Amino acid sequence: MGRRTPLFALHESLGARIVDFGGWDMPVQYTSQIAEHHAVRRAAGVFDVSHMCVVDLAGERSGELLRHLLANDVARLQTPGKALYSCMLNESGGVIDDLIVYRDPGVPGVAYRMVVNAGTRDKDLAWIGAQARPFDVGVRERTDLAMLAVQGPQARERAVQLLRTQDEAAALALGSFSGAQFGEWFVARTGYTGEDGFEIMMPAADAVPAWRKLNSLGVTSCGLGARDTLRLEAGMNLYGNDMDETTQPFESGLAWTVAMQPAQRQFIGRAALEPLARAGSPRQLVGLLLLERGVLRGHQRVATSAGAGEITSGTYSPTLERSIALARVPAGAGGDVQVEVRGKPLAARILKPPFVRNGAARIAL
Amino acid sequence: MSQVPADLKYTASHEWIRTLADGTLEIGITDHAQHSLGDLVFVEVPQAGRQVKAGESCAVVESVKAASDVYAPFAGEVIAGNPALADAPETVNSDCYGAGWLYRMRVAAEALAAAGLLSAAQYQKVQDAEGG
Numbered sequence: 001m002g003r004r005t006p007l008f009a010l011h012e013s014l015g016a017r018i019v020d021f022g023g024w025d026m027p028v029q030y031t032s033q034i035a036e037h038h039a040v041r042r043a044a045g046v047f048d049v050s051h052m053c054v055v056d057l058a059g060e061r062s063g064e065l066l067r068h069l070l071a072n073d074v075a076r077l078q079t080p081g082k083a084l085y086s087c088m089l090n091e092s093g094g095v096i097d098d099l100i101v102y103r104d105p106g107v108p109g110v111a112y113r114m115v116v117n118a119g120t121r122d123k124d125l126a127w128i129g130a131q132a133r134p135f136d137v138g139v140r141e142r143t144d145l146a147m148l149a150v151q152g153p154q155a156r157e158r159a160v161q162l163l164r165t166q167d168e169a170a171a172l173a174l175g176s177f178s179g180a181q182f183g184e185w186f187v188a189r190t191g192y193t194g195e196d197g198f199e200i201m202m203p204a205a206d207a208v209p210a211w212r213k214l215n216s217l218g219v220t221s222c223g224l225g226a227r228d229t230l231r232l233e234a235g236m237n238l239y240g241n242d243m244d245e246t247t248q249p250f251e252s253g254l255a256w257t258v259a260m261q262p263a264q265r266q267f268i269g270r271a272a273l274e275p276l277a278r279a280g281s282p283r284q285l286v287g288l289l290l291l292e293r294g295v296l297r298g299h300q301r302v303a304t305s306a307g308a309g310e311i312t313s314g315t316y317s318p319t320l321e322r323s324i325a326l327a328r329v330p331a332g333a334g335g336d337v338q339v340e341v342r343g344k345p346l347a348a349r350i351l352k353p354p355f356v357r358n359g360a361a362r363i364a365l
Numbered sequence: 366m367s368q369v370p371a372d373l374k375y376t377a378s379h380e381w382i383r384t385l386a387d388g389t390l391e392i393g394i395t396d397h398a399q400h401s402l403g404d405l406v407f408v409e410v411p412q413a414g415r416q417v418k419a420g421e422s423c424a425v426v427e428s429v430k431a432a433s434d435v436y437a438p439f440a441g442e443v444i445a446g447n448p449a450l451a452d453a454p455e456t457v458n459s460d461c462y463g464a465g466w467l468y469r470m471r472v473a474a475e476a477l478a479a480a481g482l483l484s485a486a487q488y489q490k491v492q493d494a495e496g497g
Contacts, residue, residue, distance in 0.1 A: 033404050034406075
């Protein structure tokens, strides 16, 4: 038996199929993964993401710690509640994890809140704890919180009905990649689907009633299966598939998250990235669209004019009704390629992700 | 609870076999199998005329999550693959014992006897043992 979120019994009562996900017993789907996917693209869906690890930082030098710990620069966060996506690198420039960090989340005594992956929790906490010590920053994992992601074009208008009436307008007014505390809940306009919506952190005891209310408001229960097809359509990386400690951000489609300026900021991994920033990375992460019938999957070989590569994540796209993938290929590869799918070479095309955003295709089929 | 029609034969690898009026055999995957796989998005069926050995992979069913081989329960000749599944793989989810059949074979009596097919009751026990 794996670890369970406060919503586990509710998932079972809703008929979810439960699978192991990074040591957690999580719902992969309730009814149909494709129907759940479409619910998020067309209306609204709710995901249990309570397995993700929430870490609060306290102490005057928290910002200084993060400017050392993260490849992106928290100095970019100009206002309280603002969120930043970043990689946390090792000294070789490999990705220990990717995360979201919120400045001044509105919790007394908390300077920053980070949300890291469930599967990397132990090593992340050990790494963050070790780095935090010289800065005298307190690191506290918030196992008391549950987290729901409410995503889709109708997600925000429905989710605000969970809040006190006097908070609705302020929650609806949150800008993209911003969050605020409402009572005991932290509500942020972030997500992992390519749709508008909220991620809401709340005391564990609030999670079941919140989920039931969302269902009663017409928000569809969605499993991690749909979450994966949604994020891949949105061109978002999955840690462990698309990047890990053996790959650096420039070959993972994440150059935009590495703040090489200001030049004097000595973040962990910078020294390893500098030559790559100057000369260019020898490999790149690209999108693939399969031009034939079949389904692209992780680890399939990709033959390009610039050399061989490999798919890091592949799936069937319910929105495009075609198979799509992310693949790591030699720099300079482009145009049409061949992927070895179950022993057969199939034609595919290199594209720039995202494939889908806000309910609409972003690529030509 | 998944359906196990009493008039069909089964394999422990979750295929069903129906004897058609002309003595040829129709093969598909069971309700338990389609449910375990989830939404099917790609199905590849064998071409007519292909000679297959018992246990040989001769069809592929892919869901959003994963690809699975479908194995020939016996040796014989493929006489048809279901042509409708290329454009509508989801038929296997919605009607696995009917319009969602995968392929048809002509099989010698000895090959059929050697296959050791399961009755509905025997197959139900296989499912129960797998916890589903």
